Amino acid sequence: MEPDVTTPAPPQRARRHDPGRRDRIVDACLDVIAEHGVAGTSHRRVATAADVPLGSMTYHFAGMDELLHEAFGRxxxxxxxxxxxxxxxxxxxxxxxxxxxxxxxxxxxxxxxxxxxxxxxxxxxxxxxxxxxxxxxxxxxxxxxxxxxxxxxxxxxxxxxxxxxxxxxxxxxxxxxxxxxxxxxxxxxxxxxxxxx
CATH class of the missing domain: 1.10.357.10 (Tetracycline Repressor, domain 2)
Known part of the structure; x- marks a missing residue:
């Protein structure tokens, strides 16, 4: 009878607790607009400026227009x-x-x-x-x-x-x-x- 060897499950990565992420994205959007204009503002540039994963952009905002409207509103x-x-x-x-x-x-x-x-x-x-x-x-x-x-x-x-x-x-x-x-x-x-x- 072979010994029962159980492979331990890989440790789960803790989710990063970042309650200010949405606000940081909005602030970063304004910085990107100031540097590149609205025409040069993209999800990727804003994500980089905010130091967040690109996926965070679509999680927090339905699209670029919603982000622009919120940023200019602020x-x-x-x-x-x-x-x-x-x-x-x-x-x-x-x-x-x-x-x-x-x-x-x-x-x-x-x-x-x-x-x-x-x-x-x-x-x-x-x-x-x-x-x-x-x-x-x-x-x-x-x-x-x-x-x-x-x-x-x-x-x-x-x-x-x-x-x-x-x-x-x-x-x-x-x-x-x-x-x-x-x-x-x-x-x-x-x-x-x-x-x-």
């Missing part, structure tokens, strides 16, 4: 939140004028990454109404934040000015003077410097 919400924080901190009309000036001169498009991501989102929104909901929500939140200090009509004009001026400042090759921005914000809002009647 970017737009973060940008709107920064805008809101700046305006909430303003206590007087003068504070609000200074806050808007700082948004233009320092906050919006503070980095090349922000500039590229914003323009990639604008391009998608121009073609696809699904992305326009993201930009419309971003604009609504910006106007609501401005509305703490200014009339609805002023908010619409001021929001458009902030958008246009930040783009010009980001892309212009000439130096900029922050005093010019402050003067324009004063003219649009009608808020005069302290001590000026």
């Amino acid at each position: 970017f737009a919400r973060d940008a709107a939140a920064q805008f809101e924080r700046r305006m909430v901190e303003a206590r007087t009309p003068e504070d609000a004028v200074q806050a808007v000036t700082t948004l233009i001169t320092h906050d919006v498009f503070a980095t090349q990454r922000d500039l590229v991501l914003s323009h990639e989102l604008y391009t998608l929104a121009a073609r696809d109404p699904a992305y326009r909901t993201l930009t419309n929500d971003w604009m609504r939140r910006s106007r609501d934040a401005l509305g703490r200090h200014f009339s609805a009509a002023t908010c619409r004009v001021l929001d458009a000015f902030i958008e246009g001026m930040t783009i010009h400042r980001a892309l212009d090759t000439e130096p900029h003077d922050d005093v010019d921005v402050l003067g324009a914000v004063r003219r649009l809002t009608g808020v005069t410097p302290p001590g000026v009647p």
